Amino acid sequence: MGVKIFNGKDVQDFLRVIANLDGTGGNERAKQVVHRIVSDLFKTIEDFDLTPDEVWLGINYLNKLGSEGEAALLAAGIGLEHYIDMRLDAEDAELGITGGTPRTIEGPLYVAGAPEQKSKARLDKNPDADAGPLRIHGIVTGPDGAPVADALVEVWHSDSKGFYSHFDPTGRQSEFNLRGAIRTGADGRYEVLTRMPASYGCPPSGATQTLLNQLNRHGNRPAHVHFFVTTDAFRKLTTQFNIEGDPLIWDDFAFATREGLIPHVVERTGGAAVGFEEDAYRDIEFNIELTPKVAGKDNQIVERARAAA
Amino acid sequence: MPEDASLRQPPTSARPARWHDVLCVLPHRDGDLARLDELAAADAPVVTVIGKYNHGKSRLLNELMRRDAFAVADRRQTIQLAECRHAGVRWLDAPGLDADVAGEDDRHAFRAVWLASDIRLFVHAAREGELDAAERALVETLRADSHRTRRETLIVVTQADQMEDDDALGRVVSAIADQVPGAGLYVVSSTRHRRGLEDAKTLLIQRSGIPELERALADALARVPAARAHEARLLLGEIRAELETVRNAEAETLASLRQQQMAQRHAFDDGLETLLAVIGGDMEEVVSRAGPDLALVADTGRERYATTAAKLERARIQVAYSRACIRLDGFLAGHGVSGLPQEQQTAAGSLNTVMVAVMGVSVKFRADLRRMFCEEAGRARLQAAFAHYFELSRSRAALRDRVAEASAALDATDRALAALPADAAP
Numbered sequence: 001m002g003v004k005i006f007n008g009k010d011v012q013d014f015l016r017v018i019a020n021l022d023g024t025g026g027n028e029r030a031k032q033v034v035h036r037i038v039s040d041l042f043k044t045i046e047d048f049d050l051t052p053d054e055v056w057l058g059i060n061y062l063n064k065l066g067s068e069g070e071a072a073l074l075a076a077g078i079g080l081e082h083y084i085d086m087r088l089d090a091e092d093a094e095l096g097i098t099g100g101t102p103r104t105i106e107g108p109l110y111v112a113g114a115p116e117q118k119s120k121a122r123l124d125k126n127p128d129a130d131a132g133p134l135r136i137h138g139i140v141t142g143p144d145g146a147p148v149a150d151a152l153v154e155v156w157h158s159d160s161k162g163f164y165s166h167f168d169p170t171g172r173q174s175e176f177n178l179r180g181a182i183r184t185g186a187d188g189r190y191e192v193l194t195r196m197p198a199s200y201g202c203p204p205s206g207a208t209q210t211l212l213n214q215l216n217r218h219g220n221r222p223a224h225v226h227f228f229v230t231t232d233a234f235r236k237l238t239t240q241f242n243i244e245g246d247p248l249i250w251d252d253f254a255f256a257t258r259e260g261l262i263p264h265v266v267e268r269t270g271g272a273a274v275g276f277e278e279d280a281y282r283d284i285e286f287n288i289e290l291t292p293k294v295a296g297k298d299n300q301i302v303e304r305a306r307a308a309a
Numbered sequence: 310m311p312e313d314a315s316l317r318q319p320p321t322s323a324r325p326a327r328w329h330d331v332l333c334v335l336p337h338r339d340g341d342l343a344r345l346d347e348l349a350a351a352d353a354p355v356v357t358v359i360g361k362y363n364h365g366k367s368r369l370l371n372e373l374m375r376r377d378a379f380a381v382a383d384r385r386q387t388i389q390l391a392e393c394r395h396a397g398v399r400w401l402d403a404p405g406l407d408a409d410v411a412g413e414d415d416r417h418a419f420r421a422v423w424l425a426s427d428i429r430l431f432v433h434a435a436r437e438g439e440l441d442a443a444e445r446a447l448v449e450t451l452r453a454d455s456h457r458t459r460r461e462t463l464i465v466v467t468q469a470d471q472m473e474d475d476d477a478l479g480r481v482v483s484a485i486a487d488q489v490p491g492a493g494l495y496v497v498s499s500t501r502h503r504r505g506l507e508d509a510k511t512l513l514i515q516r517s518g519i520p521e522l523e524r525a526l527a528d529a530l531a532r533v534p535a536a537r538a539h540e541a542r543l544l545l546g547e548i549r550a551e552l553e554t555v556r557n558a559e560a561e562t563l564a565s566l567r568q569q570q571m572a573q574r575h576a577f578d579d580g581l582e583t584l585l586a587v588i589g590g591d592m593e594e595v596v597s598r599a600g601p602d603l604a605l606v607a608d609t610g611r612e613r614y615a616t617t618a619a620k621l622e623r624a625r626i627q628v629a630y631s632r633a634c635i636r637l638d639g640f641l642a643g644h645g646v647s648g649l650p651q652e653q654q655t656a657a658g659s660l661n662t663v664m665v666a667v668m669g670v671s672v673k674f675r676a677d678l679r680r681m682f683c684e685e686a687g688r689a690r691l692q693a694a695f696a697h698y699f700e701l702s703r704s705r706a707a708l709r710d711r712v713a714e715a716s717a718a719l720d721a722t723d724r725a726l727a728a729l730p731a732d733a734a735p
Binding site: 067246 | 604605606607608609610612613617619620621623624625626627628630631632633634635637638649652653654655656657658659660661662664665666668669670671672
């Protein structure tokens with residue numbers, strides 16, 4: 001049938017009432033945003049002639065998504081998180097800020113409170129037979145290339161099953177396993193000894209992957225290591241690097257991969273000298289260049305709900 | 310109080326240590342068990358005098374004992390159970406059986422009438438005329454008990470001397486006889502008996518009715534040993550039969566719960582095995598596509614927003630895997646398995662599922678799917694892991710609790726049966 005009523009006066013007046021656009025009180029910005037989102041939703045229903053059953057399927061899906069706690073996962077999957085990064089990049093370009101280690105998404109699995117260590121830390125607290133030894137190290141510099149002392153480098157990543165400590169439903173990981181907070185010395189250097197993370201994805205029968213199935217998309221991410229780098233002088237960096245060689249690197253469901261965030265993985269021997277039990281290990285050098293504040297302020301600070309332990 | 314008279318408060322409930330196991334199962338048999346204790350003690354026979362206050366109970370006892378062992382007054386008396394020994398008999402004066410008797414008195418009365426007594430003298434004053442409703446009800450109960458336990462009840466019409474004349478007395482006695490047909494009825498006067506003794510007047514003693522009552526009592530007392538043996542057998546037999554009935558019901562409950570437990574597990578195991586075999590077959594097709602496994606071929610940065618054959622292949626594999634998981638999830642939900650046990654739950658709600666805990670979230674490539682679904686060992690691993698969480702599910706745990714409860718109840722009843730003596734010996 002495909003009736004067209006969206007542009008009629010009735011529907012347009014109705015939309016203004018829904019958002020209380022012409023009424024007083026409330027939050028003006030919220031009114032505008034709700035008006036736009038509901039308008040676009042109505043238009044989508046009209047353009048695709050969605051049936052009532054289809055609309056209710058969508059509404060029930062929102063309940064499923066919420067009850068499974070997967071809204072943040074879907075936000076990554078439908079590119080919302082990456083779109084925000086694209087906008088921040090464009091903003092930097094407008095401000096003329098160039099260089100620096102590229103930022104990328106934070107993801108939902110950061111936990112505040114990892115014990116701080118000086119220059120070097122061992123992150124693996126639990127055995128993981130399927131994950132080989134991995135050394136990550138680098139130097140934190142400012143835009144001028146000079147080492148930054150007292151930078152706090154926070155690192156977190158998954159185990160070989162794709163689980164993070166504090167979020168491991170098998171209960172096999174102890175607190176802050178594969179998580180660390182390293183304070184750089186005068187040389188700006190940090191070093192962590194850990195185990196290789198795995199590529200992982202959305203819960204296979206969860207709400208996000210269920211929607212992705214309809215798009216014939218997978219919900220997987222390449223193996224990666226998350227970073228926060230915090231200093232007094234520069235903007236806080238939120239980023240991740242991917243493990244070179246992972247076939248998913250340019251096929252990340254969360255679109256977090258960036259040029260400049262795929263450091264080389266080097267096979268090395270002599271693990272005992274750096275502190276491993278094994279002789280053979282992999283080595284990744286990941287140097288970090290921070291960017292200046294804008295008019296004395298960090299214009300990229302993101303406030304969101306985060307876990308703490 | 311004469312020196313050989315003992316006033317004591319005997320226990321009013323069964324001996325806990327001896328009967329603990331039986332009482333656990335049959336708490337309502339407390340009275341019968343206490344009676345068994347009395348029988349096992351094999352003490353002298355007990356004659357209990359029952360009746361409303363001021364109907365001459367204590368005076369009758371004093372005459373039967375030939376001494377003033379029990380206090381007599383015209384106000385309500387005999388609040389506490391008193392026991393005296395005389396002529397190889399224990400005499401009990403029960404608290405007055407009246408509408409206002411409650412609390413402590415009731416307990417004493419219960420003990421006197423039901424636990425301790427071998428013979429009851431039900432006392433009713435002639436001047437009151439017929440038995441009232443409460444008295445009739447009690448007499449009926451006592452006579453029913455006599456029939457069951459062979460404990461005898463003698464009905465004694467007292468204070469015969471207070472009636473105007475013999476006609477008036479005769480009318481009352483005949484009316485009472487009509488109320489309780491077939492009962493032994495004795496008419497006495499304690500006053501005449503006392504005077505007869507004091508003045509040595511044999512005729513007055515005869516006319517008091519006490520000698521006739523004493524003869525009837527002596528006959529009844531001679532029957533007490535046989536009655537006691539009968540009662541002990543009766544009570545033990547009843548209790549044993551009730552325990553066996555309880556035991557049979559409990560054994561049946563336990564067997565049916567265990568059957569349910571096994572049937573649930575079999576349904577789960579069989580259903581899962583069948584589903585895994587079906588998924589294994591489907592997955593075989595998914596992973597055996599000819600040609601190189603493009604999913605393992607990395608794309609380039611230039612292709613980040615492009616559709617490539619490798620991306621399509623990764624999507625194909627993952628969507629097939631996801632669909633298999635959704636089918637498994639549906640099966641698990643049907644068997645009450647979905648959320649993780651409390652202690653395994655994490656801050657991320659999306660990960661708190663049995664599916665995630667068992668399957669992990671690591672990326673599955675063809676080799677992984679083949680190992681998990683297409684090989685016997687992989688399916689066996691999944692079968693065992695899901696069965697583990699099946700047993701941890703709420704409904705399984707609840708059923709396990711019910712089995713444990715039923716098993717404990719059966720054990721308790723077995724202990725009770727073992728604690729029950731073959732006969733009434735102490």
